[in-house]
Amino acid sequence: MTTTGNAPTAAGSGANATKSFQATRQHAGGTTSPERVSAVVRAVLSGVHQAIRTEKVTYPEYQAAKQWLIELGEGGEWPLFLDVFVEHVVEEVAAETQHGTVGTILGPYYLPDAPKLPSVSTLPMRPNEKGTPLVFTGQVRDTAGNPVPGAELDLWQADDEGYYSGFAPHLPEGNLRGVIVTDAEGRFEVTTIRPAPYQIPTDGPTGNLIEAAGWHPWRPAHLHLIVRAGGFRDITTQLYFEGGQWVDDDVAQATKPELVLAPRQGEDARLRARYDFVLEPA
Ligand code: DHB
Numbered sequence: 271m272t273t274t275g276n277a278p279t280a281a282g283s284g285a286n287a288t289k290s291f292q293a294t295r296q297h298a299g300g301t302t303s304p305e306r307v308s309a310v311v312r313a314v315l316s317g318v319h320q321a322i323r324t325e326k327v328t329y330p331e332y333q334a335a336k337q338w339l340i341e342l343g344e345g346g347e348w349p350l351f352l353d354v355f356v357e358h359v360v361e362e363v364a365a366e367t368q369h370g371t372v373g374t375i376l377g378p379y380y381l382p383d384a385p386k387l388p389s390v391s392t393l394p395m396r397p398n399e400k401g402t403p404l405v406f407t408g409q410v411r412d413t414a415g416n417p418v419p420g421a422e423l424d425l426w427q428a429d430d431e432g433y434y435s436g437f438a439p440h441l442p443e444g445n446l447r448g449v450i451v452t453d454a455e456g457r458f459e460v461t462t463i464r465p466a467p468y469q470i471p472t473d474g475p476t477g478n479l480i481e482a483a484g485w486h487p488w489r490p491a492h493l494h495l496i497v498r499a500g501g502f503r504d505i506t507t508q509l510y511f512e513g514g515q516w517v518d519d520d521v522a523q524a525t526k527p528e529l530v531l532a533p534r535q536g537e538d539a540r541l542r543a544r545y546d547f548v549l550e551p552a
């Protein structure tokens with residue numbers, strides 16, 4: 271891990287996101303036809319050429335862009351940059367053929383092989399984990415309305431400071447990550463904490479770009495989920511919090527109105543939120 275001491279850095283999270291992508295990605299299987307490569311790459315280049323013409327891009331700007339792209343690669347920040355600024359459109363296209371619960375971006379911080387937990391569980395966390403306790407309940411059903419027992423909710427989230435375990439060196443491995451398995455009625459109840467909004471690391475090339483452009487680096491607080499069950503299509507999605515900061519202005523443009531939780535204060539100090547998932551046949 272590339273870090274300075276124990277503090278989370280862009281270099282640390284970027285390099286780790288690159289490593290984890292390379293270690294876990296499912297290979298596409300089969301080759302892409304020359305026609306497809308040609309069509310997609312031509313379209314991308316033509317968009318770039320057009321931007322250069324409309325904006326009358328100068329040589330110094332072109333060289334600065336080249337320098338920035340080199341730094342993006344050296345810092346291992348391609349996953350961060352692409353998942354923030356590009357993935358939402360890939361997801362939009364995928365969503366055209368998807369039914370049931372709506373999806374959104376995966377992002378760079380998923381790690382496979384989190385521990386399997388029973389339907390009523392507490393997400394692994396530090397004994398003194400900061401943040402407002404949150405009890406998240408719901409049911410997984412199929413598109414015909416039948417409960418799906420044994421469905422897996424692969425859940426990962428940032429902590430109360432907006433950091434993800436596995437990508438920030440001060441956090442224990444596996445913190446706030448787990449796979450909750452639904453009961454005979456497709457139900458689950460997971461106790462966790464409400465995550466904080468997430469800030470793109472400001473000390474790396476993606477952060478430099480955001481600052482240079484005068485944009486903001488924030489994503490609203492969110493829970494990440496992949497919901498899966500045998501015979502059904504996986505759903506990769508995120509849940510947001512009603513009224514939360516940045517819900518209407520996500521740097522990654524990955525919020526959707528259907529994905530906003532409306533938690534209420536329970537009798538104790540804990541927030542309670544409910545969400546039901548609908549899976550379509552594979
Ligand atoms: C990024 C981080 C996230 O937590 C997320 O959900 C999406 C994108 C990013 O830094 O690229």
Ligand code: FE
Pocket residue numbers: 377379468492494
């Ligand atoms: Fe995230």
